[in-house]
Amino acid sequence: ELKVEQNPLFLSMQEGKNYTIYCNYSTTSDRLYWYRQDPGKSLESLFVLLSNGAVKQEGRLMASLDTKARLSTLHITAAVHDLSATYFCAVDMEPGNTPLVFGKGTRLSVIA
Amino acid sequence: KAGVTQTPRYLIKTRGQQVTLSCSPISGHRSVSWYQQTPGQGLQFLFEYFSETQRNKGNFPGRFSGRQFSNSRSEMNVSTLELGDSALYLCASSFLGRGADTQYFGPGTRLTVL
Numbered sequence: 001e002l003k004v005e006q007n008p009l010f011l012s013m014q015e016g017k018n019y020t021i022y023c024n025y026s027t028t029s030d031r032l033y034w035y036r037q038d039p040g041k042s043l044e045s046l047f048v049l050l051s052n053g054a055v056k057q058e059g060r061l062m063a064s065l066d067t068k069a070r071l072s073t074l075h076i077t078a079a080v081h082d083l084s085a086t087y088f089c090a091v092d093m094e095p096g097n098t099p100l101v102f103g104k105g106t107r108l109s110v111i112a
Numbered sequence: 113k114a115g116v117t118q119t120p121r122y123l124i125k126t127r128g129q130q131v132t133l134s135c136s137p138i139s140g141h142r143s144v145s146w147y148q149q150t151p152g153q154g155l156q157f158l159f160e161y162f163s164e165t166q167r168n169k170g171n172f173p174g175r176f177s178g179r180q181f182s183n184s185r186s187e188m189n190v191s192t193l194e195l196g197d198s199a200l201y202l203c204a205s206s207f208l209g210r211g212a213d214t215q216y217f218g219p220g221t222r223l224t225v226l
Contacts, residue, residue: 042217043204045215045216048213099169100170105154
């Protein structure tokens with residue numbers, strides 16, 4: 001059974017600082033997704049990582065995937081208040097054959 | 113381009129009733145996936161439809177079912193509602209399907225079961 005673990009689950013960081021959110025998963029997969037959710041809102045797709053070594057960047061967020069280590073990271077550079085949200089990673093073993101499995105989410109709060 | 117729409121946005125039902133939720137994908141998208149979000153279980157995948165065929169199903173009882181129409185609109189049905197079915201139900205659409213393409217999420221339907 002595929003398990004996806006995110007850490008930390010809660011993160012309070014100061015504006016301007018850098019931090020990394022980790023997503024570990026238990027079974028071989030080369031498809032991983034990152035989503036953002038604002039309080040009371042729906043999900044927004046951030047990154048789709050489809051191969052080992054994949055790296056994608058959008059603004060102050062950068063995501064990477066290491067399939068050998070079964071690890072993805074979401075790095076935040078010079079945090080700003082607008083990045084406050086909950087971030088989820090999700091792992092897909094075989095789209096079309098297995099369910100997508102989500103991590104529990106990391107609630108990020110950026111403070112001045 | 114219009115986004116993913118879900119109706120209704122809020123719903124209150126009582127135990128034992130059934131409910132049907134609707135999702136209209138972005139025009140041209142052929143894949144619709146459904147997810148359940150609860151404080152206790154987090155986000156869980158329900159099922160995905162692609163061109164009217166169910167491609168995949170999560171670990172939910174048979175009370176949860178869905179379908180997709182020829183215009184790609186999808187409906188999800190939950191029969192014999194239980195208190196634990198109270199959740200935010202999200203649908204997402206994509207052109208190529210989950211795993212190959214970015215998914216766009218609707219605003220969700222918040223279901224409360226009393």
